[in-house]
Amino acid sequence: MQREIITGVDRSARSRAAADWAAREALLRALPLRVVHVVPPASLDPVEQWPYHPEAVADHVVAELLARHPELRAHGESVTGMPAPVLRALGQDAELLVLGLRGEDGRAGVPVGSTAAQVAAESAGPVALVPGAAPDEGPPLPSTGVTVGVEARADSAAALDFAFEAARLRGARLHAVHPWQLPAEAAASPFPVLEEDRADWEDHEVQLLSDALRPWRAKYPDVDVLEDVVLFTPLAALTHASAGAELVVAARRSAPGPRLLQLLEHLRRPVVVMAS
Known part of the structure; x- marks a missing residue:
């Protein structure tokens, strides 16, 4: 075909x-x-x-x-x-x-x-x-490259391959965003999270993202990658990180159902939705 x-x-x-x-x-x-x-x-x-x-x-x-x-x-x-x-x-x-x-x-x-x-x-x-250029949307923001949401604990191969190739074709930087949240017991605790505990958890998330990106960095050595680990929900992380992006790539499971609609409503750039 x-x-x-x-x-x-x-x-x-x-x-x-x-x-x-x-x-x-x-x-x-x-x-x-x-x-x-x-x-x-x-x-x-x-x-x-x-x-x-x-x-x-x-x-x-x-x-x-x-x-x-x-x-x-x-x-x-x-x-x-x-x-x-x-x-x-x-x-x-x-x-x-x-x-x-x-x-x-x-x-x-x-x-x-x-x-x-x-x-x-x-x-x-x-x-x-x-998104079309509606009269009240104003001028587009300067491009900051391609943004991709990464689920480091899941198979993000399709989204990553598409995003790396899109960045390569455009000669653009790839902004790989991995959202994470506090462990359930810490989030539910009435006491503040200790800074050293948060740092340890975040270091682990950074390593997860690095491991997830390693095969694609090897496949696309010419693509400049910004690795970004943020303490947000997947929807909030991608919305914040994609400001000014030329293209946004998201796996559908990162924003199922109503959250996908919310993501599309908030972004002024083309969004590629991958099935997985």
Whole structure:
């Protein structure tokens, strides 16, 4: 099967912003881009569809992308079905599935659309959620590289491999963040934690992170890595550490369910959600 990046599009500006990010990612990885517009079986009537026919939306986006990126290899297609299940199935074998945080059916005040949330929560492959440039968001922050959340006690291989490769391709620093929390008995104690105990626990966490990163440092010797052990919940750690990051990579188990939505709501940079 051909390696490719897939982006799901509709008629919204946020969707086109995500497609443009996907095009640049495809060029960075020297991969073709597949632009997919999913049309629900009960589509709008022709008056509401104007000026696009549903079958022409993907081709229209492709034409825009090729005008900006002439070297891009891209093609568009229209698929009938419900967006989330169709995109989830298509993204299963893709190098990366790219979606906007909200589409044309997004409700005002809801930062993450239902399709993006469902696909990110259930997809077997990596999903990039790209925030569009809303008028009230202000200018983007300067890039500080790629940020990845690391669960040093669990298998973070997929997230680490994606993050190291993303940093290598961009020539960027990788910020590897490992959150930890006090032992349950210490957290529940009414007495302050002794500084020497906290230092010992933190030293152990530092060693766990170093051990988890060692194989990837060997595989990607040219990637500059900042190892960061923080006494936060996984959600708070990644939210704080990713300020200004060009790309954030998170394993889904680090932020399941509502916490994933909270993470997506707080970040203004593209977030790649890995199944594990």
